Amino acid sequence: MTMRLSRKHLTLIVLAALVALAPAFFPSNFYYRIGSLIFVNGLAVTGLVVLIGFAGQISLGHAGFAGIGAYACALAPGYLGLHPGLAMLGGAGLSGVVAWLIGRPILRLKGYYLAVATLGFGILVSMVLANEAGITGGPDGREVAELGLRSALAAIGIGLNNAQFWYAATGLSMLAGAWVALNLHDSPSGRALRALHDSEVAARTVGVDVARLKLQAFVISAVYASLSGSLLALMNRFITPDVAGFLHSVEQVTMTVFGGVGSVPGAILGAAVLTLLPQALTVLQQYENLILGLIMMLVMIFMRDGLLPSLMRRLKGRE
Amino acid sequence: MTLLSVEGVGIDFGGLRAVNDVGFSVSPGEIVSIIGPNGAGKTTLFNMISGVYRPQRGRIALDGTDVTGMAPNRLAERGLSRTFQNLQIFQRMSVLENVMTGCHLRERGPVLGDLLSLPSSRRRSAATSARANALLERVGLARAAEREASSLSYGALKRLEIARALALEPRILLLDEPAAGCNAVETEEIDHLIAEVAKSGVAILLVEHDMKMVMRISGHIVVLDRGEKIAEGAPATVSRNPKVIEAYLGTQAAEAGDAVG
Ligand SMILES: Nc1ncnc2c1ncn2[C@@H]1O[C@H](COP(=O)(O)OP(=O)(O)O)[C@@H](O)[C@H]1O
Ligand SMILES: [Mg+2]
Numbered sequence: 001m002t003m004r005l006s007r008k009h010l011t012l013i014v015l016a017a018l019v020a021l022a023p024a025f026f027p028s029n030f031y032y033r034i035g036s037l038i039f040v041n042g043l044a045v046t047g048l049v050v051l052i053g054f055a056g057q058i059s060l061g062h063a064g065f066a067g068i069g070a071y072a073c074a075l076a077p078g079y080l081g082l083h084p085g086l087a088m089l090g091g092a093g094l095s096g097v098v099a100w101l102i103g104r105p106i107l108r109l110k111g112y113y114l115a116v117a118t119l120g121f122g123i124l125v126s127m128v129l130a131n132e133a134g135i136t137g138g139p140d141g142r143e144v145a146e147l148g149l150r151s152a153l154a155a156i157g158i159g160l161n162n163a164q165f166w167y168a169a170t171g172l173s174m175l176a177g178a179w180v181a182l183n184l185h186d187s188p189s190g191r192a193l194r195a196l197h198d199s200e201v202a203a204r205t206v207g208v209d210v211a212r213l214k215l216q217a218f219v220i221s222a223v224y225a226s227l228s229g230s231l232l233a234l235m236n237r238f239i240t241p242d243v244a245g246f247l248h249s250v251e252q253v254t255m256t257v258f259g260g261v262g263s264v265p266g267a268i269l270g271a272a273v274l275t276l277l278p279q280a281l282t283v284l285q286q287y288e289n290l291i292l293g294l295i296m297m298l299v300m301i302f303m304r305d306g307l308l309p310s311l312m313r314r315l316k317g318r319e
Numbered sequence: 320m321t322l323l324s325v326e327g328v329g330i331d332f333g334g335l336r337a338v339n340d341v342g343f344s345v346s347p348g349e350i351v352s353i354i355g356p357n358g359a360g361k362t363t364l365f366n367m368i369s370g371v372y373r374p375q376r377g378r379i380a381l382d383g384t385d386v387t388g389m390a391p392n393r394l395a396e397r398g399l400s401r402t403f404q405n406l407q408i409f410q411r412m413s414v415l416e417n418v419m420t421g422c423h424l425r426e427r428g429p430v431l432g433d434l435l436s437l438p439s440s441r442r443r444s445a446a447t448s449a450r451a452n453a454l455l456e457r458v459g460l461a462r463a464a465e466r467e468a469s470s471l472s473y474g475a476l477k478r479l480e481i482a483r484a485l486a487l488e489p490r491i492l493l494l495d496e497p498a499a500g501c502n503a504v505e506t507e508e509i510d511h512l513i514a515e516v517a518k519s520g521v522a523i524l525l526v527e528h529d530m531k532m533v534m535r536i537s538g539h540i541v542v543l544d545r546g547e548k549i550a551e552g553a554p555a556t557v558s559r560n561p562k563v564i565e566a567y568l569g570t571q572a573a574e575a576g577d578a579v580g
Contacts, residue, residue: 180434180435183433183434183435183436183440184430184433184434186444187432187433187434187436187440187444188423188426188427188428188433188440188443188444188447189427189428189430189433189434190433191412191416191419191420191423192420192423192427194409194411194412194416195409195412195420195423197411198408198409198410198411198412199407199408199409201371201391201403201407202403202407202408202409202483203409203420204370204371204390204391204392204395205369205370205371205391205392205394205395205400205401205407206395206400206420206421206423206424206483206484206486206487207392207395207396207423207424207427207487208392208420208423209392210392216430220430220434262411
């Protein structure tokens, strides 16, 4: 027990240290922006670790929940007069309710049937966002209100520029998300989720209510996706329906699997690498996507469990 | 004092009558064995009793309540636990976590508490961990507690499944070939463990090919052949039944019968 606890704490300490110390090496404000994007993605992939890595259920439509979270922040302040921060929480609640409603029928499906059904949900959300132009602004997107927290912080003497503020806000959100997911991993619910991933029939016979637990994992991961979408909208002060699009869903599943689908720090590493790589590879100009694709294929061929778990195994093997 | 009663159950797969019109009963503390050649329908019968398959015919009652077709997790809540012939281990979890999951019904709680690692959730996990460690001690796997389950030998995995099934604190335990693939020493350990569990009042339903073990520990034997019950009774009676000898036991029975008689 103490061993597991310390592993969780070690992971959190390393993540927190990386978030806190990285700015010391930033040559310009632009890097705060890249860091924030990594953290927003890191939050989303942590939710996918709960769904795919723990519970073993695929979703190719989670960007749909990011869309709900993003547009909650874009629309609720104007239409309902909600503070953007409350809109973010409201969006998360709405995503949870939607996930609960669609999860009940959808999660009876397995494997690629589930993949296609979730895909359909994501497409549905992005279609609604693009077509209901009167409300959402349509494919051209719309502006998002200022969160206002930065000026509040400045008033109490914490002066951050915009890029720094969002670096801190998204970094702390990602760390909180990691803490929650790691808590879940070693809890009774987390064990039951991982158990039904390995053997549904055995999980059932020890009393696990499989349908209920899958649904809980689905709702939890939807809330993660929604919060990440909200943060993206508030940070960019602008949002388009692409946030809910198929490509965004696939990108996040790719990050999760690339980094290590069963591992919270692994998936976050995947988010970091796949957010940074395209930036770094721009020097290769037209070969950028070619090299990116090649790297991804090679990692999956030679590091089947994902980047971090495979690296850890190799390190252990050498000892 | 019947705990489990099975009456005329049957199921077909396509045209195959996998199990047909089988009935028997098990009382607390009793060890009842189901024997029969491969393909006789023993595992299918277990799957129906544990709710994995819904019987197409007949009735199953647990403690007087009709539980026919009830979901496995509901049956677990009523104290029915089982192991699997072809192992259903939680591969990517540690040995200890496998057994802890067997305590699920006792340790589960509000998911919000688990997400926030509230003290109540941590207390439940700690209590489960202690119980699971004690069970691992009992099946001789205490030293492997932190290992990944998939790294264990076949015999060890068989014992791990028994520990996980016991973690449920069942009133009735279904064991599907618990000693298959185990060496003589391991088999004897499992044999003792089963007898001990039965002595504590748990009803046991056993499928096992090791006839010596079956004859030694069973109070009652049910013989299946091609899905039908062809005989039942005390070990000594069953092993002398000509139909049984013809269908299944052959020379093995004569030996075992001698050993018993
Ligand atoms: N899910 C299934 N689908 C189709 N046939 C099955 C299924 N399960 C078992 N059977 C068939 O039912 C018969 C009984 O199998 P089983 O119960 O596994 O026998 P035993 O455990 O006694 O060796 C066999 O002919 C087997 O092939
Ligand atoms: Mg069998």
